[in-house]
Amino acid sequence: MRYDAVVVGAGFAGMYMLHKLRGLGLSVRVFETGDGVGGTWYWNRYPGARCDVESMEYSYSFDEELQQEWEWTQRYPSQPEILRYANHVADRFDLRRDIQFETRVTGAGYDETANLWRVRTDRGEHEARYLITAVGCLSAARIPDFPGVGAFRGPSYHTGRWPHEGVDFAGQRVAVIGTGSSGIQAIPVIAAQAEHVTVFQRTANYSLPAWNRPMEPEYAQWVKANYPEIRTTMRTSVNGVMSTFNETSALEVTEEDRRREFETRWAKGGASFLGAYGDIAINPDANELTAEFVRAKIRETVTDPRVAELLAPKDHPIGTKRICIDTDYYATYNRPNVTLVDVRAAPIEEITASGVRTADAEYTADMIVYATGYDAMTGPLLGIDITGKGGLSLRRKWEAGPRTYLGLMTAGFPNMFTITGPGSPSVLSNMIVSIEQHVDWIAGCLERLRADGVATIDADPAAEDAWVEHVNEVAGRTLYMRANSWYLGANIPGKPRVFMPYVGGVGAYRSRCDQITADGYPGFVLSP
Numbered sequence: 001m002r003y004d005a006v007v008v009g010a011g012f013a014g015m016y017m018l019h020k021l022r023g024l025g026l027s028v029r030v031f032e033t034g035d036g037v038g039g040t041w042y043w044n045r046y047p048g049a050r051c052d053v054e055s056m057e058y059s060y061s062f063d064e065e066l067q068q069e070w071e072w073t074q075r076y077p078s079q080p081e082i083l084r085y086a087n088h089v090a091d092r093f094d095l096r097r098d099i100q101f102e103t104r105v106t107g108a109g110y111d112e113t114a115n116l117w118r119v120r121t122d123r124g125e126h127e128a129r130y131l132i133t134a135v136g137c138l139s140a141a142r143i144p145d146f147p148g149v150g151a152f153r154g155p156s157y158h159t160g161r162w163p164h165e166g167v168d169f170a171g172q173r174v175a176v177i178g179t180g181s182s183g184i185q186a187i188p189v190i191a192a193q194a195e196h197v198t199v200f201q202r203t204a205n206y207s208l209p210a211w212n213r214p215m216e217p218e219y220a221q222w223v224k225a226n227y228p229e230i231r232t233t234m235r236t237s238v239n240g241v242m243s244t245f246n247e248t249s250a251l252e253v254t255e256e257d258r259r260r261e262f263e264t265r266w267a268k269g270g271a272s273f274l275g276a277y278g279d280i281a282i283n284p285d286a287n288e289l290t291a292e293f294v295r296a297k298i299r300e301t302v303t304d305p306r307v308a309e310l311l312a313p314k315d316h317p318i319g320t321k322r323i324c325i326d327t328d329y330y331a332t333y334n335r336p337n338v339t340l341v342d343v344r345a346a347p348i349e350e351i352t353a354s355g356v357r358t359a360d361a362e363y364t365a366d367m368i369v370y371a372t373g374y375d376a377m378t379g380p381l382l383g384i385d386i387t388g389k390g391g392l393s394l395r396r397k398w399e400a401g402p403r404t405y406l407g408l409m410t411a412g413f414p415n416m417f418t419i420t421g422p423g424s425p426s427v428l429s430n431m432i433v434s435i436e437q438h439v440d441w442i443a444g445c446l447e448r449l450r451a452d453g454v455a456t457i458d459a460d461p462a463a464e465d466a467w468v469e470h471v472n473e474v475a476g477r478t479l480y481m482r483a484n485s486w487y488l489g490a491n492i493p494g495k496p497r498v499f500m501p502y503v504g505g506v507g508a509y510r511s512r513c514d515q516i517t518a519d520g521y522p523g524f525v526l527s528p
Contacts, residue, residue: 003027005446006119006128010095011039012086013134013419013435016060019093020443024450029123029128030220035422037099038086039136042078045166046159046182047189049079052271052325053430055215056223057241058087061231062436066092068224075196076325078186092489100348107385110414115455117415120385130446133381137427140374142492143370148351156368159186166238167367169193175356175365177348179205183222183371184324188332190369198339199355200348204313206294208325211269219442235437237506240430243272250277250286261278262293274319278464281478282317291318300328307340322427339363356501358396376486377422377500388413389458395469401489401498404512405523407468408438414458414527422500423471425488429506437506441513448517456527463523 005021007014010032021028034042051058055072065507070085073203090096100123105122108131137273141160141360143149149156157167158320159182174194176187179201191197192342200446224229234240250258258277265273279286305330311330332338355365379400386394389412397403397412407424408417422427426434449457475481479489480499489495502509516522 001029001115002127003029004128005130005132006031006105006108006117006126006346007132007134008100009134009136010034010037010090011042011134011136011138011363012060012432013094013136013439014039014099015086015089015093016062016435016439017132017134017419017442018095018098019062020439021446022098024443024447026446028098029126030095031103032099032101032106032118033104035101036087037090037095038083039134040138041082041086043139043141043162044160044182045079045162045164046186046371047167047169047193048159048185048327049159049162049182049189049208050185050212050242050325050327051077051082052181052210052323053241054270055081056108056220057234057430058432059083060089060432060436061227062440064227065226072215072220074212074215074517076210082399089464103523105384107387108416110389110416112389115415118404129415132419132442133384133417133421134419135380137377137380137420137431138374139374140383142375142379143372145493146348146351148257149503151353152355152365152368153353153364154365154367155371158370159183160374169367171195172366173364174367174369175200176369176371177356178371178373179203180371180373181322181324182207182373184326184329186369186371188326188328191332191335191338193338196337196339198341198356198365198367200341200343200358201310202343202347203321204311205313205321205324206291206313206318207326207329208271208273208294209266210271210325210327211228211267212327230311234430234433235508235510238505238507239271239428240425240433241272243270245275245278247278249283250289251279251283253277258289259293262290266293266297270325271323274323281480284317284479286317287317287479292526294318298330301334303334303426307333310340310342316485317479319482320478320483321485321487338521373486373491375492375495376489377427378489378495379492381418381421381445386413386416387499388416399496401496402500403464403468406509406516407502408441408513409457409459409524411459411461411464414456420523423467423502425502425504425506425509428501428503433506437510437513441517445521448521452526454526457521458525458527460523460525468525469500471501471504475502478503 004026007030055077173196177200299308346358350357402422404423407421484490
């Protein structure tokens with residue numbers, strides 16, 4: 001079949017892209033591996049899965065009636081509620097008729113003679129003028145190559161590929177490997193059900209309290225009444241959320257004032273804590289003052305001093321790895337049925353038939369939960385065999401790290417767009433804000449190209465080089481480079497250490513993209 005556009009993925013990006021392209025009168029086909037919409041929120045059904053952006057801000061803004069009609073039930077939305085919202089959107093805009101579910105895109109090659117993308121799936125081949133990837137930044141789940149992974153006799157689960165029917169932990173001895181965001185959300189819920197939980201931690205992570213609660217109707221009404229101003233604030237902010245950002249330096253105030261500000265933000269909960277002072281992300285001294293406040297909170301919460309010190313991060317500045325938002329995470333280690341194992345001191349050597357063996361001991365388990373993260377940002381794209389002009393493969397082009405212009409296109413791959421790709425704010429922002437911005441930009445670009453009789457658009461290699469240099473330069477001004485994070489690909493052996501998202505902020509990035517549109521797409525090569 002031939003279409004004007006093929007979209008890969010039916011998460012929030014793919015659904016909105018389909019809606020926008022339909023509005024332009026284009027024929028569109030979306031291919032989705034799962035049997036339903038929702039992307040991240042379709043796959044990540046692990047216990048405790050919850051968004052770390054507040055409900056009233058984690059929603060589409062493109063349709064006023066949709067904004068007003070949907071009722072969120074909690075301050076921070078849970079995975080089931082977000083999935084219900086995604087299905088509501090799919091039904092409301094009749095999106096499913098153009099989505100082919102249970103279909104994996106295995107490859108795509110650009111035909112230079114016909115100016116077409118030939119897209120291969122596990123259920124047939126298709127052609128399209130435009131190829132748009134909406135594969136998500138955190139969709140390539142990864143289990144480390146521990147020796148003996150296949151030897152374990154009990155069930156094993158990855159948080160990013162959780163069974164739809166759920167898992168019963170009652171009476172079970174559970175090994176949880178990993179203490180990133182998904183582990184921090186899942187561990188308290190598992191511990192409340194299981195006979196015993198053994199947590200294997202390689203790296204302690206900073207986590208801030210969510211203080212989640214039922215949605216207050218008065219607050220929801222206020223937000224809905226003020227959505228125009230609120231959405232504008234979000235789109236022009238640093239990270240795409242509504243929280244206030246204090247530009248004052250943490251070093252310019254008294255210790256008493258600083259503690260008061262930290263305590264106020266801690267009591268409010270959520271990631272807005274990191275907006276307490278303007279230099280937390282760039283000044284090591286300001287960052288350390290912030291980090292020590294959080295470490296003190298951990299020590300106040302965890303009754304065993306040895307466990308508290310293991311949970312208190314000391315090897316990276318706060319905020320330079322994905323900040324976690326939790327409900328009772330640290331308090332969970334006060335439970336008698338929870339054991340913390342430091343695998344930095346005694347690494348995991350083998351998964352055995354009966355559990356996990358470290359350099360120091362073997363821990364028996366009835367089931368294993370891998371909260372070991374993803375091959376972030378590039379993994380989902382490089383998992384598809386994509387070849388551009390001259391037979392150049394994306395894997396080869398990106399073998400030293402991803403290269404894009406604005407995170408939207410990569411030179412040598414005409415008419416292929418990436419939604420929230422490397423080089424854009426993406427994972428450092430409210431994802432739906434960044435998704436809408438990218439989708440709107442791509443749709444506007446295609447409308448303009450068709451009106452002007454332009455057959456292909458491609459990134460100019462020189463502009464791409466300049467943008468990659470700019471992304472690295474901005475990241476280099478911050479403390480992000482001091483952490484071995486998945487932002488740098490540090491969780492994947494052999495992956496190039498390149499800072500992938502754009503740190504410059506959602507508002508500044510949007511202005512740059514809008515200016516490029518207004519100026520007639522400088523940095524892109526247009527062919528009639």
